[in-house]
Amino acid sequence: MRPGKDSPHLVIISLTAIAVGVFCAAALAAFDLVSEEMTVLLWERLPESLGFEAYTWWWIALVLLSAGAVVGLIVWKWPWGAGHDPAVSELIEPPMPVAQVPGLLVCGAVTLAAGVSLGPENPIMAANVAVVAALGGRIFPHVKDAGWGLTATAATVSALFGTPVAAALALTEIHTSRPSGEPLWNRLFTPLLAAGTASVAMHYFGASTWTRDLPAYEESIGDIATAPAVAAGATVAAAGTVWLFPRVYRLFQRLPNPMVRAVAGAAVLAVLAVVGGPLTMFKGANESVELLGDAASYTAVAILGLLVVKMLAIVVAGTTGFRGGRIFPMIFCGVAFGVMVADLVPFADPALSIACSVLAFSFVATGQGWLSLFLAVGVVADATVLPILCIAVLPVWLIVHRVGPMHAEPEKAKAPA
Template structure:
């Protein structure tokens, strides 16, 4: 997540003085209600539209065409072919699309300043191709970037006195609310963003956007974020120890990926052409997918549910291998220039790691192992405490696990704090290959 959003000297909220430390009266917040509602609905509809198109293309690539050819859609050779072709297609998009389909994804966070609408068509195409082609990245980063750009571009035309802060907050909150199916995630994430003034004055309009975004998604497509895990039997003293150890193990796995990320990014940047760079990335992802199978492909949300239903059929080494392979696939996908987010693949890796712990030590409740592993990995990957804690709690919604999650967060945070983030600073990134 970006540390700061560009500021304008003019009032950036269309009447709500969010840049002042003085209390904001209700009369200044009320005019923000309508823009917040419209932004939340628009953010949700954009997410649904892009996900729907990607889903239809995914069905074509992995079900309809293989069925017509009389082959298994997840045959290792088909996986290798589709991921390689996806790399070629995304590479061509990055090469030829206006604005090269957005900035290098290795340099962007979940919430960043608005980009020009000029580059959105290429970003949308690249995102749809990656989601449908089985690339191990989620939709959250590019869709948030798209919604922020659209909200800022449209909003400034109807409220010309506003600056980026309002529209970044509204679009980010609406998108996060739509992604998680609840406004709580957006409120927690935005509460970590710096800013003067009363916290709830700053959250007022974004929370409305998050509510409308989440409600729109729930009403139109429902919420599929929860996985079915055997219920937690109740707190035991030994579970405190397991929470500490599993949370730390997740943080170490995530931190290993963080340290490897700059090397992977630099390696792919040595390839002199974006089409070749992404083709090689797709080829490597195809090989990883052929090794790991269907469960290790795509963003990971649907695959997490399948794994939760069948995890007892796998041994420790198979589950641990899935966790590591998914993290490697995330590194390759993000480092080679595919457009997408890192949260959903990291969640899959955490779930696989948690089930691996349960397979190795059956006395560790699977629900406890899964949520603590997710928490540790996300803390390392995102460096967002509230987001990591909330995501783990939502995946396995059991209030009895919350105190143990807080315990698990302590050693995990000590491991990741002060370490590098999984983000390449634009000043440190070599220019993307963009031949004429």
């Protein structure tokens, strides 16, 4: 969807972009609301009304196993499918059939509510792209699906992270067809307008944030050396998930069908949740805020334990059919790694350590440098770390380029998922 030279055309596509932005933000807000209400029901209202502690081992196991059964059954038997398997697909995919959206959203909501270590980005982005492409194709049949997909993607990314800057950075790394000689602004005008609208709308819908006041970053000449070292260490740690991901995926693919795989994955997640506690469950946004607010009460060894459990949970959740994204929980891992470094290294600045670690874990999760830089700055809410992050990103990029994406090969699957 690209602006032409005539003003009426510009007005039409601008209004369309605004409508897409509002729709994508509203869809995300509704999806968040439903999943959060389900979370409250499962982890607060039911335990309280029945008189037991929510995070006892048997309730954690029951909720996660039930969620695995529901997700697995939908993926296996729902006639219209439940969208792309996130283990073998990218965050941004071509529009899927609209008939798959209900199954995908139900699986995503159940995944989030049950405390599975995945985020909302994959299901809501795929759903928004599918709906926008289907409706837009009917209204403007001359516009290709790729144009609608790019606009819906930008709007959803902006709504997810609360600012159109996130979408602008992500768009620079999306490979799209680019007609020779066409200015970049023309190609990005509509998606950025949709992104800005979605960001504003999401604030009115009550967007949540995971940022928390941290001590202001105090610049030091030594940060030129310590920041890349922290970022490199965090990247190596995060790369463990890249190594594990396809291997765990192949292991679970030996099971006979999607329902058995999801239930088996839920059983492993239940064990990890009992070991790591509620801080290692769910998508990671609220848990990051909680960890930052109570970091002084955790030893470095305790944080390392949380980190290992969370990383294992991300891998298992992402390879057993649950519908959700890996960005949010990987950011939690980055926060945990940064807090651990700040505890172990007295001269390491806490804000910078957390920013470098979030940069590393985000880069491993997304493969996108610009977006990862933005997320790192956003989590610590301090733009003064940006210059040093631009130095620290070099070893991160080199390591990520070497290890590759956190991804499994679809041809390895023995049964449809």
